[in-house]
Amino acid sequence: MKDPGRLKTIVICILMSLVLLSVASCGNRNDPDPASRDGQEAEESSGAGDISKATGNDSEEDQGSTVAVAEFRYLRPAVRLADNGGIYPYTLDGDFLYYVDYVNRKEEDGTENEYVQVGRYRISDGSLEEDYIVSDKGRREVRYQAILADGAGNCYLFWGPGYDVAEEDGLYCLEKYGTDGSMLWHAAYTQAELENVGDGLRQGTVTRDGRVFLYNYGAGGRVFSFGGEGELQAFYVPELESLEGVAVGKDGDAYAYCVAGASPVFASLDSQGELYPCPVTPLQVYDGYEDGICLRTGEGMLGYEPVSGETEFLWRWQDEYVDVDGGQVDRFFRGRETSVLLCLEQGYYDTRHTRQLLTFAYITQQDRTDYPGRQVLTLSSMNSTDQHLIFLVKQFNRQSRDYRVELVKETDGDSLEKKLLKGEGADLIELWGLYSGGLAENGAFEDLTAYYEASKVIDQGDVLECVREAGVIKGRNVAVVPAFYIGTMKGASSVKAEDWTVWKFLETGLENQVFMVQKPSVALEYCMGTRYGEYFIDYGKGESYFDGEEFRRILELCGKWAVYGDDQSGIIYDSAVEGADQFLHEIQITSPWDVVSDKDPAYSTKLVGYPGYNGAEYQLWNTCMFVMNSKSGNKEGAWAFLEYLLSEELQSGIDWAFPVRKDSFERYLQDLYVDPDLLKQPFVVGLSAYEPVVPTEEDIAFVRQMADSAIYDSWGGTNNPVWKIVSEETQMYFAGDASLEDTVKKIQARVQLYLDER
Numbered sequence: 001m002k003d004p005g006r007l008k009t010i011v012i013c014i015l016m017s018l019v020l021l022s023v024a025s026c027g028n029r030n031d032p033d034p035a036s037r038d039g040q041e042a043e044e045s046s047g048a049g050d051i052s053k054a055t056g057n058d059s060e061e062d063q064g065s066t067v068a069v070a071e072f073r074y075l076r077p078a079v080r081l082a083d084n085g086g087i088y089p090y091t092l093d094g095d096f097l098y099y100v101d102y103v104n105r106k107e108e109d110g111t112e113n114e115y116v117q118v119g120r121y122r123i124s125d126g127s128l129e130e131d132y133i134v135s136d137k138g139r140r141e142v143r144y145q146a147i148l149a150d151g152a153g154n155c156y157l158f159w160g161p162g163y164d165v166a167e168e169d170g171l172y173c174l175e176k177y178g179t180d181g182s183m184l185w186h187a188a189y190t191q192a193e194l195e196n197v198g199d200g201l202r203q204g205t206v207t208r209d210g211r212v213f214l215y216n217y218g219a220g221g222r223v224f225s226f227g228g229e230g231e232l233q234a235f236y237v238p239e240l241e242s243l244e245g246v247a248v249g250k251d252g253d254a255y256a257y258c259v260a261g262a263s264p265v266f267a268s269l270d271s272q273g274e275l276y277p278c279p280v281t282p283l284q285v286y287d288g289y290e291d292g293i294c295l296r297t298g299e300g301m302l303g304y305e306p307v308s309g310e311t312e313f314l315w316r317w318q319d320e321y322v323d324v325d326g327g328q329v330d331r332f333f334r335g336r337e338t339s340v341l342l343c344l345e346q347g348y349y350d351t352r353h354t355r356q357l358l359t360f361a362y363i364t365q366q367d368r369t370d371y372p373g374r375q376v377l378t379l380s381s382m383n384s385t386d387q388h389l390i391f392l393v394k395q396f397n398r399q400s401r402d403y404r405v406e407l408v409k410e411t412d413g414d415s416l417e418k419k420l421l422k423g424e425g426a427d428l429i430e431l432w433g434l435y436s437g438g439l440a441e442n443g444a445f446e447d448l449t450a451y452y453e454a455s456k457v458i459d460q461g462d463v464l465e466c467v468r469e470a471g472v473i474k475g476r477n478v479a480v481v482p483a484f485y486i487g488t489m490k491g492a493s494s495v496k497a498e499d500w501t502v503w504k505f506l507e508t509g510l511e512n513q514v515f516m517v518q519k520p521s522v523a524l525e526y527c528m529g530t531r532y533g534e535y536f537i538d539y540g541k542g543e544s545y546f547d548g549e550e551f552r553r554i555l556e557l558c559g560k561w562a563v564y565g566d567d568q569s570g571i572i573y574d575s576a577v578e579g580a581d582q583f584l585h586e587i588q589i590t591s592p593w594d595v596v597s598d599k600d601p602a603y604s605t606k607l608v609g610y611p612g613y614n615g616a617e618y619q620l621w622n623t624c625m626f627v628m629n630s631k632s633g634n635k636e637g638a639w640a641f642l643e644y645l646l647s648e649e650l651q652s653g654i655d656w657a658f659p660v661r662k663d664s665f666e667r668y669l670q671d672l673y674v675d676p677d678l679l680k681q682p683f684v685v686g687l688s689a690y691e692p693v694v695p696t697e698e699d700i701a702f703v704r705q706m707a708d709s710a711i712y713d714s715w716g717g718t719n720n721p722v723w724k725i726v727s728e729e730t731q732m733y734f735a736g737d738a739s740l741e742d743t744v745k746k747i748q749a750r751v752q753l754y755l756d757e758r
Helices: 010-027 039-044 387-399 413-421 436-441 449-454 465-471 502-511 520-527 549-558 635-645 662-670 697-709 721-734 740-757
Strands: 066-075 090-092 096-106 112-122 128-138 142-149 155-161 171-177 183-190 203-206 212-215 223-226 232-236 245-248 254-258 265-268 275-277 284-286 293-296 300-305 310-316 329-334 339-344 358-367 375-381 403-409 428-430 483-490 585-589 618-622 626-628
Touching: 066 387, 090 142, 090 329, 096 128, 096 142, 112 142, 112 155, 128 142, 128 155, 142 203, 155 203, 203 245, 212 245, 245 284, 284 329, 293 329, 375 635, 387 403, 387 635, 403 635, 413 436, 428 635, 449 635, 465 483, 465 618, 465 697, 483 697, 502 520, 502 549, 520 549, 520 721, 549 721, 549 740, 618 697, 626 635, 662 697, 721 740
Parallel strands: 375 403, 375 428
Antiparallel strands: 066 358, 090 096, 096 112, 112 128, 142 155, 155 171, 171 183, 203 212, 212 223, 223 232, 245 254, 254 265, 265 275, 284 293, 293 300, 300 310, 329 339, 339 358, 428 626, 483 585, 483 618
16 A cells, blocks of 8 residues: 655756755754764764853843743652564553563463553553553464554554464554553554565654654665554655664654665655655654654754754753753654653663663753853862762752752872862862861861751761761761672681681681782781771871881781782782682672672671671772862852762662662662563573572671771872881882881881871
């Protein structure tokens, strides 16, 4: 059944394209930066342009009386949204996120069959209607191919023949379901009616008047049009280099398009197949319905009218009240007053056990007088590209009506420290790569005690004690840590925490090879403790005790360790190195899943910790640590940022490490999520089931124990000047060129001099 308005010959199309391109270039109101004409360049330039201009105009007068404003909702669904071999089992309208899942049922003959189930989340509050649609046909009878939504609460499913259906008997069907999940109509089609491309129809769109378009990708791709009751009305073969999709524009007109070819072009499906060149190269095309087609570029979202060729910025990604990474936009729905974006933002370390984070941005046009602009806070960081730092800043900026944090990239720690000591620098500082102790002692950081006392968002008692202690640097309550992980050591055998002392460690190393690369200096470093030597120093009294019997004995035993391996670095950090499990190595604990193993039932008992003087020690590592510049000109705003980092709203969104609020920490420990798709693998030919070893209450208690005793090293490990002195002076002793007595005397003298100078 072919459309009588077949597209015109290629020669005529080329001539028309040239004419229309000339007209379009004259009529285009806001042609984006030329960089956006290339997809990759457009992504990279997504931050370009004046972020204060929501409409893309060039002057204050042209900005109009409205401004684009985004409000955000966050959702962690039970299922993971992903492209499944070109089939997208989810869709979006203005109110709901629909997703396709499978449920298993036993048949009368005792066999199991899978049935498609459609659930939907209400985006506004995250409520789940898990069984919105439950099909009465199993996968042996039908095969899911596409899901669509029309914005009025109706859902459309397109099916192909199932595994047990003979090719000659196979039928395809399209079904419409109402707001309550009941079927409104069902229509079936033969393979011949679908031009033998039924299996390729995996994407589509719905017009506001109820027409459905399904299409298959590629050169010679076909578009099938279905009426309001599912009747097959026409099919089209647009004269495009490659069919990439169909979008609905103003007045319900539908267009097929190709934007990744030699030049982007739209082909009308309602006007005799006219071709319309597009003046920009978008990264993605979306339905705009009667408001016009929408184009996503690296700079922002544009409205586009193919016939006139006009484009207009609806908003830029870096507009002050939008703040979206356009490269992370996955789905888009343009409503009459509100547009909804679905963004896949957060990276995942362990997709098996980490819920996917979905970000929904509701974008509306608001009165500009209600959004006059926000005060800018500056935040300096030596690690400004860290994804967690960027995430935290973005979360604050999205919810604050008063302030906006801007990152300042620092490349030289020494110059930054000098600025801070002189009372200069940013309002906020992220301490990665800096020695915080000296800066705290010299008053560079604001004491936060009074801010906590006045806060209605956070009380210091709400924060884990180990994190509160980490925020106190050289006696000053200055730092905020929003998330942390635990550092420990894993051995080849089990050791009780109370027995894992420095002496047990040294004894083990005398009798066995405990590191893949081993030497006396490595042993000494671990014997110095998690704070690299503070066991032998009383900073309050300014006294050093490296000339005592304990340190002499440690040095003597370290010198007796056998040497293994040639690597000069000495310490094994990567447990993935072949053979590393035979030896001690350092690992990070970021969730209860990290203390269990599918292969080793005794795994948690081998997490021995670091050797200490009273048993095992664990190290607290912060993912980010923030302080307020004591000379900031906007301390109220700087505290608003620090306070938000500890709010329940922000803490509940942390999934890459342990949150620091007690209530959020406990919820995180108990949320033992397993990706349900992995548990269904037996129903996929050739794959076996994933059977996770789920952490027990005993395992969770072990994580609490490690967190309770975790120690923060404000020196930043080997940057500690005391350790530098010790490691320098022991080199000659371990080489046999200095006596134990002379070495101890030199270390004691140099460390005491350092303390006296402080």
